[in-house]
Amino acid sequence: MLSVQGAVEIRNLTKRFDRPVVENLDLRVRTGEFYALLGPNGAGKTTTLRMVVGLLRPDAGSITILGIDALADPIGAKRVMAWISDEPMIYDKLTPLEYLAFVAGLWGIDAGIAEARALELLDWLDLGGHAHERCEGFSKGMRQKVALAGALVHDPRVIILDEPLTGLDAASARQVKAVLRERVANGGTIIMTTHILEVAERMADRIGIIAGGRLIAEGTLEELHGQAGERTSTLEDTFLSLVSNEPALA
């Protein structure tokens, strides 16, 4: 059930490095929504998300997370968010349980609640048998699942994911997708970038397409087809049609 309240609201967001990467970006993701952010390489997707989670300071604009001004109160905004990148943010020398205990400590979660949740998550992600092994010998899929468990152990209301399925095998990818669906079903909000258009097509409530640092199209799959003027095409055709008409930022 989607709420009209914005979980993430971005206004006039701008970031320049040696060139503009994100320019006057406006974006609104509703509470309980699965939002896929698509775009060609260098479009500004990751930069946008890194600004949302507080890893980059924008040059201009505003970001609000569940009503919290993320620039004025970054700690408050971080408390309700989780960030997962394509490179799992874990420690080789810690076991999954130790890692989850550390993450729970960082977010200040009650030890009893965190432990129960950690064990449940590890079982759910088929990592229960590896809970006491150090992560250094884990495959990419297992590492990403540990990172996902870390993101969920503090029960975030907004989860931001940057290419979370990169390099995962089919079974791991399916588990990650199941976890994300479950979060949305329970009222969580997800923003995810992906190059796997089929994932966006199947999972997202709405899709935003970003090119040259600007949002060039947004809506449900049907709405995007309409914007591209190709009602019978796939998302891939629609996406390529939309981005090919868009000049890159100078």
Added chain:
Amino acid sequence: MSHPGTLAWFARHESRLAWRDWVSMMTAGRRRRMMTVVIALIAFAAFMHLIAYPIVKNYAAVGHAPEKTALVVMTGMLALSWSLMASQAMESVTRAFYSRSDLDLILSSPASAQRLFAVRIVTMTLATALMSLLLASPFINVLAALGGLRWLAAYAVVLAVSLTAMAFALALTIALFMTLGPKRTRLAAQVMAAVIGAACVIGLQLAAIDSLGSLSRTEILGSSALVAIAPEPGSLLYWPARAATGDLTALVGVVAFSVLLLAAAIALFAPRFGDCALAAGGVSRTTARRPTTSNRFRRSTPRRALRMKEWLLLRRDPWLVSQSLMQILYLVPPAFLLWRGWGEGSGAVVVMVPVLVMAAGQLAGGLAWLAISGEDAPELVATAPVSAHAILRAKVEAVLGAIGLVFLPFVAAIALLSPWHAAVAALAILAASAAAIAIQHFFRTQAKRSHFRRRQTSSRAATFAEAFSSIAWAGTAALAAAGTWFAVVTGAFAVAILLIARLISPKA
């Protein structure tokens, strides 16, 4: 043009990699720095010649038939160099086994891996030798300038010492592999390399303290007690020293022996090198642990969670432990000095305080790099609801906690002898550690913990600032322990180093 797969072809490949690695290390990946590096090396070489002059001028006149004392001192110095080279060589061999880099490519190709490993062993030998030759060259040049060109034979002796050190390191590492297995060899070899590197220096210092009451290595080497029990001048043991003075027979003998020894080691061990590398690659890195979940999830604050994480990671990383071990090993002689001086006033304490401060500064620098720059999950920590200030504070506390654990027993022991000196030591250790942490913070970068060995190449300025800061604080502590107000001047100098580091840092 060499044919692919031949020794020459592999040698060309290895030398190209070694050269690029060296250039990258010296320039920290910025080719424009090359000219600066060359100028700095020339300036450093000139400075080292000035340092070498007073040290070796008395030995320049040693003739072809040196007296026993000179032979003992030179042999002792060569043994010191050998132990350091053997340590370096052992670390290189271990790293070659365990760092996968191109090993999978080589071992899966139809080319002769044995040839490549033979070339790789020679490359490691030359790398060790080159470093030793560079360090020895100012001393050899000064000796040649003052005592004649015959001293240039010492270059060949340094090379020969490197060859024997590599042969020894190769044999020992392979022996460890065969006895302990690939899983345990990595840590054992690292620890052994640290011990071998420090053993000779520490052994001589312990002997000097025991017989002379000082930390001087050269004094003990030239002491009448050691000379009296040393073999007579005709002994083969002195051939390397004789060779260094230009004795042609000894030179030919030493060089031939070392070349044969390394050739035998390569012939014997190069075929096993591939097997060891394969075994190292097949080691399961997962470690099953007994369930200890209940005591892992504790009521915690973010700062405490960060501190515990830093200590846990440090404790669990054998590479880092062995890297830090060398610094801690050098505390053995001053500890012995303290023990010897027990009840004989504060003389020994005055010598010990600066050694402790210097060691604390260096150790704190390494730990601070790990905690601040070597954060393996920087984005996780950055996206946690914790302020950057609180994160930094927790990491500083983690480093200071580790420093306290190592140095508090020493300070407590000093306090029993002299509370004043203990207070000086404690304050100076704190100041040197805080300064080293601050410098690492000023020059922080993002790196993997596994890149610890290369941390000193990421910023030359940080490396020098850290070293000068530790030296300045050690000097301040020494002067304060001696009761002179001149300590204020050196203390101000130490603070100035910190300010300069702040000014030239990228974060300024």
